[in-house]
Amino acid sequence: MLLPRALLLLLVTALAGKAHAQETVDEGIQIGLSTDRVSITADFAGANLTIFGALDNVDPLISRQGRYDVVVVLEGPPRTVVVRKKTRVLGMWINTQSVVFRDVPASYSVAMTRQPQDITTDANYRRLALRTENVHLRPLDPEENASTLAEFTDALRARKEARGLYVEYAGGVQFLSRTLFRATLRLAPNVPVGTHRARAFLFRNGVFVEETSAALTIRKAGLEQRIFEYAHEESFLYGLAAVFVAIVTGWLGRMVFRKE
């Protein structure tokens, strides 16, 4: 008699607990790319990439107050990068110092629902390694001098920003309905090829809730890709082909323009 009662009690508490959990279940976020592959063709001059996404379990009240924020990041493939510094030697500007960084995202673009300081605190961005100023940059040599490292890390970030590879767009993410949103990211004309990772971060009242990600491959289209591969895999034959093209062009030029 005692046993079933205890069991029932257990069951009731468990049910109550589940019901409680359901009330405060966290919002979820999902994103979908319209394409998982972007091709760079001969006339590529940059492109807009649109990412659609949806929120689950939205609290209507918070949603009405507009207190949900989404930050979408498109991160390029990791590369090893050498940062060099010029100093003046005998009146000339010469590369004298360098620091090698590994796994540097080749590009990093961020789109967000509004101004970054209105979404969450700097400490939160830092914790999530979010935004261009918090991109994780590690030197190849872990024993690098701290002040040199700080200087070169800032320089790397600044050069990437100057080339339009590290960018942020406040307002790049727009809610289409209470749950649907659209993020627009600009791919620069010099966008690096390789596998990019799109990540979306959901914030509620400035508190980070959830993150999701999707992969996107950026590659050169047909001919450009073949030329690139050929140059790297069959580099000797590629060189011969380049010479052949030059000889034929020179010869044809002579034929076409000869009006002596």
Added chain:
Amino acid sequence: MGIYLPIAEMSVNMVVLLAMGAAVGFLSGMFGVGGGFLVTPLLIFYNIPPAIAVATGANQVIASSFSGALAHFKRGTLDMKLGGVLLTGGVVGSSIGIYVFAYLRSLGQLDLIVSLLYVAFLGAVGGLMLVESVRAIRRARGGQAATLRRPGQHNWIHRLPLKMRFRASKIFVSVIPVLGLGAIIGFLASIMGVGGGFIMVPALIYLLKVPTNVVIGTSLFQIIFVAAFTTVVHSTANQTVDVVLAFLLMVGGVAGAQYGARVGQKLRGEQLRALLAVLVLAVALRLAFDLFVRPASVYSLATGAV
């Protein structure tokens, strides 16, 4: 109109490149030089990475020198034997140059050395040519005929052993300076992306006393091979030859060269040399300016190479 360069991995304006090729072609047709010494700096000014500018410049030079050499071959103003010996030296020099190039690139000093070599060589050659041609113009005004060849004069070069007779050039000279000259040109070709005509032409005229009419054809002839060799080796060792970029430059260049040659025929020899000297000096000054003036950013990035 934008076009994506597969090796340089950047979008550039096709019209700018065609125009660049045409302008260089016009000048090279006018002065009878390959134009490599103009192409590489122009590409660098246009933000093409120097390593790619150099290797692609060598590729472009093949087209313009082949086109030019064909014309000289038909006219018989080409010394195959002399070209062959120069070429032997050239291949050796170019091979050494490629290794030096890859080494400098890994050190991060390639841009500097390329610029310094350009400033030094263009400055020296341009300066000498300007002085010589201004003198020639003065002499011509004074009523004397302007001649370059003074057959009676002999210098230390003519005392070296291993002499060889070059019939088409009407010279009897040791092969040592010929091979050496070829090697220097080959070395510069691979590091600077030039055919080396701007050094070869004065060296053949002033050092080896080759008659001027044979000089340009012979120089172009050997440049074809040295540039071809350089292109293949750069492609194999560094993968820095961008055929799309080279092709655009060639098309513009070949077209421009034909018009340049017509204008060139109307000008007198010494006037032509004076103009070329001014042009060469201008490129040297522009490169020197970049070396000595504080860059917009003292930091630069290079991907991949460790």
